[in-house]
Amino acid sequence: MSLFNVFKVAGSGMNAQTVRLNTTASNIANADTVSSSVNETYRARHPVFATLLSEEMGDAAHGVQVVNIVKDQAPLRQEYRPGHPQADANGYVYLPNVSIAEEMANMISASRSYETNAEVVSTAKQMLMRTLQLGQ
Amino acid sequence: MPISLDDAFGIHEQAVKFRAQRTELLAANIANADTPGYKARDFDFAQALQQAMQGQRPGELARTDARHIAPAAHYSYEQLYHTPLQPSVDGNTVDIHIEKAKFSENAMQYMTSLQFLNSKISGLRKAIRGE
Numbered sequence: 001m002s003l004f005n006v007f008k009v010a011g012s013g014m015n016a017q018t019v020r021l022n023t024t025a026s027n028i029a030n031a032d033t034v035s036s037s038v039n040e041t042y043r044a045r046h047p048v049f050a051t052l053l054s055e056e057m058g059d060a061a062h063g064v065q066v067v068n069i070v071k072d073q074a075p076l077r078q079e080y081r082p083g084h085p086q087a088d089a090n091g092y093v094y095l096p097n098v099s100i101a102e103e104m105a106n107m108i109s110a111s112r113s114y115e116t117n118a119e120v121v122s123t124a125k126q127m128l129m130r131t132l133q134l135g136q
Numbered sequence: 137m138p139i140s141l142d143d144a145f146g147i148h149e150q151a152v153k154f155r156a157q158r159t160e161l162l163a164a165n166i167a168n169a170d171t172p173g174y175k176a177r178d179f180d181f182a183q184a185l186q187q188a189m190q191g192q193r194p195g196e197l198a199r200t201d202a203r204h205i206a207p208a209a210h211y212s213y214e215q216l217y218h219t220p221l222q223p224s225v226d227g228n229t230v231d232i233h234i235e236k237a238k239f240s241e242n243a244m245q246y247m248t249s250l251q252f253l254n255s256k257i258s259g260l261r262k263a264i265r266g267e
Contacts, residue, residue: 002156006163013167020170049171061160064167113169116236120163123243127159130250131152135257 003131005061006124012052012063013117019066020047020110024103031098036088042096044072044103072097144260148252150188154179155246157213162239165230172226176235177215184213 023045030042048070052063074097082091158179168174220229 002160005160009160009163009167013169016167017170049168051168051171051174062164062168064171109170113232116166116169116232119236120166120239123239124159124163127156127243127246130247134250134253 002061003124003128007121009061009063010117010120010124012065014114014121016047016049016064016066017110017114017117019069020049021107021114023047023069024107024110027096027098027103028100028107030096031100031103032095034084034086034093034095036086036093038076038094041076041094042098043076044074044096044098045069046072145253145256147185147188148249148256150185151249152246152253154181154184154188154213155242155249158242159239159246161215162235162242165235166232166239168228169230169232169235170228172228174228174230175217176220176230177217178238179213180216187213 027044033042035041046069047066048068049064050067052065076097077095078092079095080091081087081093084093087093161177161179165176165178168176218229221231221234223229
């Protein structure tokens with residue numbers, strides 16, 4: 001029955017937004033993690049969303065899935081801090097390529113989308129309850 | 137006068153079915169609001185109503201021979217795409233505020249159809265009891 005598919009679709013949406021929120025939290029938490037080489041430095045992570053095409057959901061309902069989590073390839077920040085315990089031989093430390101402003105915007109967008117999907121679930125629940133009470 | 141229970145509910149039975157499927161489609165649009173390349177879809181009510189009245193399904197091939205394969209059971213109304221008001225770079229055509237408005241509108245219309253069905257049922261019940 002199609003109304004039950006709404007739960008699956010909105011659930012997949014909430015799941016994807018949670019993953020996005022998780023990557024944002026990870027990025028913000030690691031925004032100031034310094035390291036002494038380029039390879040060891042944390043890189044910002046971003047989820048890749050794709051439409052979930054599944055047979056059981058039928059023709060109309062397409063949920064969303066996270067197909068991949070990619071690392072940001074933007075250049076890392078390099079700072080000259082000779083006194084830092086993590087500094088390399090030349091006195092440089094490397095900082096992650098996390099943009100706090102970008103992450104904050106991402107966070108707000110993700111939480112808004114999550115809320116919308118939660119509202120969809122609650123509306124669909126009301127519709128189902130009313131349908132079950134039909135003729136009583 | 138013959139009384140047919142099939143006709144008792146009139147168009148509301150079809151309307152509830154249509155609204156339920158539209159709910160599913162709009163929920164998919166909302167869930168995919170951030171998916172790159174996703175194209176928002178919707179049904180055309182007038183067209184669907186006309187098809188329901190004529191007892192015809194969209195794009196269904198005529199089965200002129202008994203050995204023809206029947207179309208899949210979940211075959212529904214024709215899905216149409218729309219032009220986005222604010223196109224985005226990633227090719228997504230979901231206008232989230234419009235989809236939310238449509239979802240609420242559709243939910244209200246579903247409840248309305250249910251209310252009509254409820255009235256029909258209580259009418260029938262009264263007739264049966266002779267109240």
